């Protein structure tokens with residue numbers, strides 16, 4: 612049994628999930644929870660991103676970062692304790708924790724990606740072995756270091772087989788898609804993946820700036836606005852969208868300066884349509900069109916975004932819940948699965964998911980140094 616812990620680019624909190632898996636098949640999903648960050652923690656994480664943005668290397672001695680990493684790690688330990696105690700579980704029942712940490716900055720073009728989170732400290736505090744630093748080995752093998760959830764998506768779909776070809780879209784702070792096709796070989800599906808563009812991050816930043824709320828709840832703000840087509844076209848003119856995959860983004864690669872001057876509602880509407888159009892445009896990179904789209908991540912709860920996306924897509928678009936999956940816990944589940952794969956030396960990424968030069972194992976193991 613493995614626990615996965617994810618602190619995503621939205622910085623809304625820690626997702627924790629239990630998964631029964633051998634790293635190949637997903638036997639069963641255990642309970643999950645979300646431990647939301649306070650506004651103060653969120654703002655310290657934001658500061659951490661700003662400090663890291665000016666850094667040339669992973670320099671944990673940069674102002675405030677060591678303290679932030681300790682605080683973040685201890686909050687993750689609390690999330691583990693909460694998950695275990697609510698479900699009457701003992702740490703000795705858990706084989707491993709997959710600890711993603713918080714991405715401070717992601718610079719694939721410079722060959723580095725930086726997630727903070729002290730694996731040794733988390734292992735010590737929980738008494739459970741920890742795997743962290745999932746992305747470095749992939750980058751060392753020439754990959755983008757992301758996205759890493761595709762092999763988990765494929766494992767879940769292998770239990771499902773509702774369609775021959777499927778697109779799973781994660782609408783987080785950044786959006787990423789996994790295209791999986793069983794058409795050629797039902798036993799070994801073809802997989803490709805990439806970041807499609809910014810997800811909710813710009814809309815979150817815009818909403819926070821103008822309303823003080825962390826996100827556009829249910830897409831209410833966007834639904835009242837009008838989209839400015841010239842601003843949208845300007846945003847879509849970024850060369851990122853024509854680039855061939857594999858390709859990934861940093862949370863702050865796009866920013867809200869582009870919609871400055873629009874009313875709050877029109878800005879929100881334009882940013883929502885930007886997300887929609889980036890997803891529409893992502894289809895041109897698929898080897899063949901999917902039979903259906905399934906959406907996970909917090910953006911699936913934005914009804915305006917989902918409605919507009921459905922209008923623009925030639926096939927069905929549904930939240931992953933219709934498959935019986937948990938759209939809010941999927942990334943945490945994925946890092947539980949990947950931690951088990953890491954223990955077994957199995958690849959976490961493929962040339963077609965990250966651009967690595969061969970299927971690449973990864974992750975760094977930390978012993979708890981306590982008798983279990």
Ligand SMILES: Nc1ncnc2c1ncn2[C@@H]1O[C@H](COP(=O)(O)OP(=O)(O)OP(=O)(O)O)[C@@H](O)[C@H]1O
Pocket residue numbers: 618619620621622623781782783784785786810811812815825826827828829830907908909910912913914939942
């Ligand atoms: N009820 C809702 N209405 C609209 N948007 C929502 C709602 N609930 C969550 N969201 C959006 O989902 C975001 C959180 O999504 P999620 O937790 O999947 O992102 P993440 O995991 O942090 O990001 P990433 O996948 O990029 O690492 C929020 O910041 C918000 O934009």
Ligand SMILES: CC(=O)N[C@H]1[C@@H]2OC[C@@H](O2)[C@@H](O)[C@@H]1O[C@H](C)C(=O)O
Pocket residue numbers: 619620714717724756757758759760761781783784785786787806859860942
């Ligand atoms: C560097 C980094 O943290 N990337 C995240 C981010 O959030 C979504 C998208 O960009 C994806 O590429 C990745 O996360 C998921 C968990 C992944 O690796 O699959």
